[in-house]
Amino acid sequence: MALIKPSMLPPLTLETMHAVLCDCFDCVKARVDATPVDPTASWFDRQLPFQRMFVCPHCGNKRCPRAKNHNNRCTDSNAPGQPGSLYEGCK
Ligand SMILES: [Zn+2]
Numbered sequence: 241m242a243l244i245k246p247s248m249l250p251p252l253t254l255e256t257m258h259a260v261l262c263d264c265f266d267c268v269k270a271r272v273d274a275t276p277v278d279p280t281a282s283w284f285d286r287q288l289p290f291q292r293m294f295v296c297p298h299c300g301n302k303r304c305p306r307a308k309n310h311n312n313r314c315t316d317s318n319a320p321g322q323p324g325s326l327y328e329g330c331k
C-alpha cells in the first residue's frame with residue numbers, strides 16, 4: 241500500500257482551490273471519485289451528489305457547456321445538443 245506523503249499532494253494554487261470549490265459536473269464527479277467509498281452506503285447514496293441540476297455559474301443554463309466543465313466556454317445559451325455540454329446527446 242502506497243503511503244501518501246503531504247509533499248505528493250498538489251500545491252494549493254488557484255487552480256486546485258477551484259477544483260475543491262467548483263460546482264461544475266466534472267469537479268463534483270472528481271470530488272466524489274476521490275472520496276473513499278463507504279461500504280455501508282447504498283448505490284443510491286453514492287448517486288446523491290448527482291441528483292441535482294448542474295447549471296452554468298455564469299448564465300444559469302443547464303445545457304451550457306460550462307455546466308459540465310468550468311474550462312468550457314460559456315455559450316450563454318440553453319440550446320439543446322451543444323458540444324461539450326451535459327446534454328450534448330439530447331436533441
Ligand atoms: Zn469545475
Ligand SMILES: [Zn+2]
Pocket residue numbers: 296297298299300301304305306307313314315316317
Ligand atoms: Zn453559461
